[in-house]
Amino acid sequence: MLTCEQLTGLVTDYIEGWLPMRQRFRFRLHVALCRSCRRYLRQMRLTIGALNGLPRQPLPPAKEQELMHRFRAWQRA
Ligand SMILES: [Zn+2]
DSSP: OOOHHHHHHHHHHHHTTOSOHHHHHHHHHHHHHOHHHHHHHHHHHHHHHHHHTSOOOOOOHHHHHHHHHHHHHHHHO
């Protein structure tokens, strides 16, 4: 079974529908058995829904590049 920490690392892929079937099954099994992760998943969905309701403003290209650079550095760490 997935650990709570593993689940938090997969939650974005799960919500966006990118998890392979086996991982999705393991994710759902954990959520069915773990109240904390059910709450976490619900909060993530609410947060994403709230953020999607905000007006979108384009980022200045330099800021976008800086954020992407930091994100890739974070992924490598
Ligand atoms: Zn959990």
